Structure formats: structure tokens, C-alpha cells
Amino acid sequence: MxxxxxxxxxxxxxxxxxxxxxxxxxxxxxxxxxxxxxxxxxxxxxxxxxxxxxxxxxxxxxxxxxxxxxxxxxxxxxxxxxxxxxxxxxxxxxxxxxxxxxxxxxxxxxxxxxxxxxxxxxxxxxxxxxxxxxxxxxxxxxxxxxxxxxxxxxxxxxxxxxxxxxxxxxxxxxxxxxxxxxxxxxxxxxxxxxxxxxxxxxxxxxxxxxxxxxxxxxxxxxxxxxxxxxxxxxxxxxxWQFHPTGVHNAGVLLTEGCRGEGAILRNADGERFMERYAPTLKDLAPRDFVSRCMDQEIKEGRGCGPNKDYINLDMTHLGAETIGKRLPSVLEIGHNFANVDITKEPIPVVPTIHYQxxxxxxxxxxxxxxxxxxxxxxxxxxxxxxxxxxxxxxxxxxxxxxxxxxxxxxxxxxxxxxxxxxxxxxxx
Known part of the structure; x- marks a missing residue:
């Protein structure tokens, strides 16, 4: 040998x-x-x-x-x-x-x-x-x-x-x-x-x-x-950590920085549901908690889409200038993986495995x-x-x-x- x-x-x-x-x-x-x-x-x-x-x-x-x-x-x-x-x-x-x-x-x-x-x-x-x-x-x-x-x-x-x-x-x-x-x-x-x-x-x-x-x-x-x-x-x-905002059907990460800059999680009724679960931190509660809340919303029939199997992440109120400056990669991910212009419409997200x-x-x-x-x-x-x-x-x-x-x-x-x-x- x-x-x-x-x-x-x-x-x-x-x-x-x-x-x-x-x-x-x-x-x-x-x-x-x-x-x-x-x-x-x-x-x-x-x-x-x-x-x-x-x-x-x-x-x-x-x-x-x-x-x-x-x-x-x-x-x-x-x-x-x-x-x-x-x-x-x-x-x-x-x-x-x-x-x-x-x-x-x-x-x-x-x-x-x-x-x-x-x-x-x-x-x-x-x-x-x-x-x-x-x-x-x-x-x-x-x-x-x-x-x-x-x-x-x-x-x-x-x-x-x-x-x-x-x-x-x-x-x-x-x-x-x-x-x-x-x-x-x-x-x-x-x-x-x-x-x-x-x-x-x-x-x-x-x-x-x-x-x-x-x-x-x-x-x-x-x-x-x-x-x-x-x-x-x-x-x-x-x-194992499930990140709250993976792109639905793609698994690609949307940074928590979206919610840090002011993005909002909404259910099928358009409700900012995290206000019910975490009145102080709202959408910026810890990841495991937000993921469980999203899962609960979907299980109780308030998920979005024809199959009610995802949550909407809404950034439209931030404006194109802020998104372009602070979240340029997210703008690109929306186009490439969800066919969504995040400056004009919400993007579908689900909790996705993220960290060991x-x-x-x-x-x-x-x-x-x-x-x-x-x-x-x-x-x-x-x-x-x-x-x-x-x-x-x-x-x-x-x-x-x-x-x-x-x-x-x-x-x-x-x-x-x-x-x-x-x-x-x-x-x-």
C-alpha cells in the first residue's frame, strides 16, 4: 500500500x-x-x-x-x-x-x-x-x-x-x-x-x-x-431552531432584520397577530416563540393562501427607498424565489429549520x-x-x-x- x-x-x-x-x-x-x-x-x-x-x-x-x-x-x-x-x-x-x-x-x-x-x-x-x-x-x-x-x-x-x-x-x-x-x-x-x-x-x-x-x-x-x-x-x-421567516416552498432565509426595520407578520385576516401573543416585543419576540405563534395561527385556520399554509410578511409600508437601502438582498430574494415585489405586496413565509x-x-x-x-x-x-x-x-x-x-x-x-x-x- x-x-x-x-x-x-x-x-x-x-x-x-x-x-x-x-x-x-x-x-x-x-x-x-x-x-x-x-x-x-x-x-x-x-x-x-x-x-x-x-x-x-x-x-x-x-x-x-x-x-x-x-x-x-x-x-x-x-x-x-x-x-x-x-x-x-x-x-x-x-x-x-x-x-x-x-x-x-x-x-x-x-x-x-x-x-x-x-x-x-x-x-x-x-x-x-x-x-x-x-x-x-x-x-x-x-x-x-x-x-x-x-x-x-x-x-x-x-x-x-x-x-x-x-x-x-x-x-x-x-x-x-x-x-x-x-x-x-x-x-x-x-x-x-x-x-x-x-x-x-x-x-x-x-x-x-x-x-x-x-x-x-x-x-x-x-x-x-x-x-x-x-x-x-x-x-x-x-x-434545533426554526427561523420564523423562510420563504414558503423555497426555504430561503429572510433576515430578522426585516422585522427589525419594521416588517409585520400578518395572518389571512390581515391582523398583526403577534400583538396578541407578545404585546411588548410583538414581531421581535424570540425566534422559537414567533415560530410557535405562526404555527398556531396556521393550525387554527388563519393561514394565508389557497391552502392556508403560510403567513404574510408585510414590508410595503417601509417604502422602496428604505427597503433598497437597508434590505437590498431581501428585495432580490423576493423577486427570485417568490416572484414578489416586496415594496408592493407581502411575501409568503413559514418557520424553517435554521440553526443547530x-x-x-x-x-x-x-x-x-x-x-x-x-x-x-x-x-x-x-x-x-x-x-x-x-x-x-x-x-x-x-x-x-x-x-x-x-x-x-x-x-x-x-x-x-x-x-x-x-x-x-x-x-x-
């Missing part, structure tokens, strides 16, 4: 989405030799599809602080999130957003030059008293802008990208430490070994296991499979943990995981909108910093 070609790096990262590239940037800037494997070109990773914004209590539009963000995230998680991890994420949020701004992220701006922030579901001021504008946005293409910014910075930092390479399995030594991965070079069909002092999994979620999904076709849970085959148990895999809350169990440094010798959080040396494939767990049973991109930035950065320290210790 021919011997597999072997390449050696300080760190091997599987996945080139937001969390993978934020970690790789931190590592490359520290002078480490980093390899990033991706099934697709990095800027085609699923992070590019994120639309609404990045949650951070900058307070550019009104009074806000991390305590309010923390409260909203804990409540939004249905009280099942790890509160220490949530506190860490909410405290770090302004810092990672300002770092991204300095990297060149083209955020929308207020007249005074500060970052524009829009309202988003479940985000409130003064512990639930009223909605707050917390989502740092680049029109409705925030993920696109963020991913391209991170890619450009990684190119500048000379990160090694292996494009159209698919990781197959983790490699563990006799002590159980992770020391690399096997990977398929898709162009040639050859299998390679990539050795690393550290391996970081940033492979995204597994949303394509559902028939109707907002997820890209690449979201097939590769990292979860690699971890499971290596004997690592997964956490909270029963928790569970994943590979980690601590706030991104280190993968597993039960061993009576310790439920035994660290697996050499293995890290970040992003949607990981479970810290800051999202509990339900994620707040804008906390996904924030999760990628905060824990991608944290894992990068910790790996630098880990590799330094290996040299001693």
Missing part, C-alpha cells in the same frame, strides 16, 4: 467560515504556521449567508450595556444556556466588533459616523422593558461583509488555504491526544495526512439533514461526524471536553472546536438572532489566543 503524503503545520483548521477564519487570523498574526481546509472557496462558506447583524451592546442608538445583552441571551436560551459562557460572550462583544471595524468591515453608519445598529428579536433594554437597537449591521449582507473582511486579512497574514479539501477523520496518538487529520483533495481524489500540534474544527452545522432548510448544501455536519467517530459524545443535539444549538462540547477557550475518569469536562488535548459545530453552550435551547456571528467572532478569537498559549507550552 502506498504511503499517504504528509504535511506538517502548527495548527490545522477544518472549515473557513467566520469562526475558522477568525481563529486562523489570530494564529497567523502570532506567527504560527496555519493550514485551513475548506470544501469550498472560503468566501463561499455559509457565514456569507448571514444577513441581519452582530449583537453587541455598543449603545450607539440608545442606552445599552452587556448586562441587558446577557439577560436577553439567558432568557432567549429558555434558561438552558451556560451563564458563565454567556457572560464571557456578551462582555467581549463590543471588543470583537471594534476589532472587526479596524480590520476594514464596511458597517452601515449613523450620521455621526458610529456603527448603525438595528432592533432584533429578543433584544431589549433594561431587562426586557422595551426593544433595543443592538444588531451591528452592514445592510442585510452582514455575514458577506464579515467573511470577506476576514478572508482579506488572512491573505494579508499569509494563512495557508487548502481549497476544495475535505477533512475525513481525526488522528489520535496512543495517549488519545489529537495530532492531525486525514483529508481528501477533491480535485485529484488523493488522501493526505495533515499533522498539527493542534486541530480546530470549525465545520458549521448539520442543517441539511432536514428537507426544508435555510442552510447551504455544505452544512452536512462533517465535524460532528469526525468527533463522533473519534469517540467524543455530542451535546444538546435535540435543540448543540454540537461538540467545549469550554470558553474552544477546548473540546468529554467525560473521563469521573470528570465530565476532561479536556481532549490538541482538539478545539468553534462556531455552529461546537456547543459552549451560549445558545441553550434557542439562539437569539445576531448571536451567531457574535459566537463566531468571540470564540474563534478566544480559541486562537488559547492555541497560541498551548503551542508555546509544547515548545517548553
Amino acid at each position: 502506498a504511503q499517504l503524503a504528509t504535511r506538517k503545520f502548527d495548527v490545522v483548521i477544518v472549515g473557513a467560515g467566520g469562526s475558522g477564519m477568525r481563529a486562523s487570523l489570530q494564529l497567523a498574526l502570532a506567527g504560527l504556521n496555519v493550514a485551513v481546509l475548506s470544501k469550498v472557496f472560503p468566501t463561499r462558506s455559509h457565514t456569507v449567508a448571514a444577513q441581519g447583524g452582530i449583537g453587541a451592546s455598543l449603545g450607539n442608538m440608545s442606552e445599552d450595556n452587556w448586562h441587558y445583552h446577557f439577560f436577553d441571551t439567558v432568557k432567549g436560551s429558555d434558561w438552558l444556556g451556560d451563564q458563565d459562557a454567556i457572560e464571557f460572550m456578551c462582555r467581549e462583544a463590543p471588543k470583537v466588533v471594534y476589532e472587526l471595524e479596524h480590520f476594514g468591515m464596511p458597517f452601515d453608519r449613523n450620521p455621526d459616523g458610529t456603527i448603525y445598529q438595528r432592533p432584533f428579536g429578543g433584544h431589549t433594554a433594561n431587562y426586557g422593558e422595551k426593544p433595543v437597537q443592538r444588531a451591528c449591521a452592514a445592510a442585510d449582507r452582514t455575514g458577506h461583509a464579515m467573511l470577506h473582511t476576514l478572508y482579506q486579512q488572512n491573505v494579508k497574514a499569509r494563512t495557508n488555504f487548502f481549497v476544495e479539501w475535505m477533512a475525513l477523520d481525526l488522528i489520535r496518538d496512543a495517549e488519545g491526544d489529537v495530532v492531525g487529520v486525514t483529508a481528501l483533495e477533491m480535485e485529484t481524489g488523493e488522501v493526505h495526512i495533515l499533522q498539527g500540534k493542534t486541530v480546530l474544527l470549525a465545520t458549521g452545522g448539520a442543517g441539511r439533514i432536514f428537507a426544508a432548510s435555510t442552510n447551504a448544501f455544505i452544512n452536512t455536519g462533517d465535524g460532528l461526524g469526525m468527533a463522533a467517530r473519534a469517540g467524543i459524545p455530542l451535546e444538546d443535539m435535540e435543540f 444549538m448543540g454540537g461538540i462540547p467545549t469550554n470558553i477557550h474552544g477546548q473540546v471536553v468529554a467525560p473521563k475518569n469521573g470528570n465530565p469536562n476532561e479536556i481532549i488535548k490538541g482538539l478545539y472546536a468553534v462556531g455552529e459545530c461546537a456547543c459552549v453552550s451560549v445558545h441553550g435551547a434557542n439562539r437569539l438572532g445576531t448571536n451567531s456571528l457574535l459566537d463566531l467572532l468571540v470564540f474563534g478569537r478566544a480559541a486562537g489566543n488559547h492555541i497560541v498559549q498551548y503551542n508555546d507550552k509544547l515548545k517548553e
Whole structure:
């Protein structure tokens, strides 16, 4: 049997989405030799599809602080999130957003030059008293802008990208430490070994296991499979989020930013029914709650259309100028996937599978943990995981909108910093 070609790096990262590239940037800037494997070109990773914004209590539009963000995230998680991890994420949020701004992220701006922030579901001021504008946005293409910014910075930092390479399995030594991965070079069909002092999994979620999904076709849970085959148990895999506004019969996501800008959910009677269910937050209640309310309306016969099987999302009152400026991608999606001009008529939507809350169990440094010798959080040396494939767990049973991109930035950065320290210790 021919011997597999072997390449050696300080760190091997599987996945080139937001969390993978934020970690790789931190590592490359520290002078480490980093390899990033991706099934697709990095800027085609699923992070590019994120639309609404990045949650951070900058307070550019009104009074806000991390305590309010923390409260909203804990409540939004249905009280099942790890509160220490949530506190860490909410405290770090302004810092990672300002770092991204300095990297060149083209955020929308207020007249005074500060970052524009829009309202988003479940985000409130003064512990639930009223909605707050917390989502740092680049029109409705925030993920696109963020991913391209991170890619450009990684190119500048000379990160090694292996494009159209698919990781197959983790490699563990006799002590159980992770020391690399096997990977398929898709162009040639050859299998390679990539050795690393550290391996970081940033492979995204597994949303394509559902028939109707907002997820890209690449979201097939590769990292979860690699971890499971290596004997690592997964956490909270029963928790899946249904986004309230997937295009009916298409599954394509319409950002929560639509409702943040003032769009209204209406039933067949034209009623703004969320006023009955959530008098304070209305259409901007947490996603799981809004999805259940929509389902209830449909089941009780108030759905729209000939089959009464969807809800209308109405943006006509916003005006063509606002929609063109703040929601250009949504305008395009309406034309392409629903044959609807959203400036003139409502667009049909239904709750659609969107996000995986569970994943590979980690601590706030991104280190993968597993039960061993009576310790439920035994660290697996050499293995890290970040992003949607990981479970810290800051999202509990339900994620707040804008906390996904924030999760990628905060824990991608944290894992990068910790790996630098880990590799330094290996040299001693």
C-alpha cells in the first residue's frame, strides 16, 4: 500500500467560515504556521449567508450595556444556556466588533459616523422593558461583509488555504491526544495526512439533514461526524431552531432584520397577530416563540393562501427607498424565489429549520471536553472546536438572532489566543 503524503503545520483548521477564519487570523498574526481546509472557496462558506447583524451592546442608538445583552441571551436560551459562557460572550462583544471595524468591515453608519445598529428579536433594554437597537449591521449582507473582511486579512497574514479539501477523520496518538487529520483533495481524489500540534474544527452545522432548510448544501455536519467517530459524545443535539421567516416552498432565509426595520407578520385576516401573543416585543419576540405563534395561527385556520399554509410578511409600508437601502438582498430574494415585489405586496413565509444549538462540547477557550475518569469536562488535548459545530453552550435551547456571528467572532478569537498559549507550552 502506498504511503499517504504528509504535511506538517502548527495548527490545522477544518472549515473557513467566520469562526475558522477568525481563529486562523489570530494564529497567523502570532506567527504560527496555519493550514485551513475548506470544501469550498472560503468566501463561499455559509457565514456569507448571514444577513441581519452582530449583537453587541455598543449603545450607539440608545442606552445599552452587556448586562441587558446577557439577560436577553439567558432568557432567549429558555434558561438552558451556560451563564458563565454567556457572560464571557456578551462582555467581549463590543471588543470583537471594534476589532472587526479596524480590520476594514464596511458597517452601515449613523450620521455621526458610529456603527448603525438595528432592533432584533429578543433584544431589549433594561431587562426586557422595551426593544433595543443592538444588531451591528452592514445592510442585510452582514455575514458577506464579515467573511470577506476576514478572508482579506488572512491573505494579508499569509494563512495557508487548502481549497476544495475535505477533512475525513481525526488522528489520535496512543495517549488519545489529537495530532492531525486525514483529508481528501477533491480535485485529484488523493488522501493526505495533515499533522498539527493542534486541530480546530470549525465545520458549521448539520442543517441539511432536514428537507426544508435555510442552510447551504455544505452544512452536512462533517465535524460532528469526525468527533463522533473519534469517540467524543455530542451535546444538546435535540435543540434545533426554526427561523420564523423562510420563504414558503423555497426555504430561503429572510433576515430578522426585516422585522427589525419594521416588517409585520400578518395572518389571512390581515391582523398583526403577534400583538396578541407578545404585546411588548410583538414581531421581535424570540425566534422559537414567533415560530410557535405562526404555527398556531396556521393550525387554527388563519393561514394565508389557497391552502392556508403560510403567513404574510408585510414590508410595503417601509417604502422602496428604505427597503433598497437597508434590505437590498431581501428585495432580490423576493423577486427570485417568490416572484414578489416586496415594496408592493407581502411575501409568503413559514418557520424553517435554521440553526443547530448543540454540537461538540467545549469550554470558553474552544477546548473540546468529554467525560473521563469521573470528570465530565476532561479536556481532549490538541482538539478545539468553534462556531455552529461546537456547543459552549451560549445558545441553550434557542439562539437569539445576531448571536451567531457574535459566537463566531468571540470564540474563534478566544480559541486562537488559547492555541497560541498551548503551542508555546509544547515548545517548553
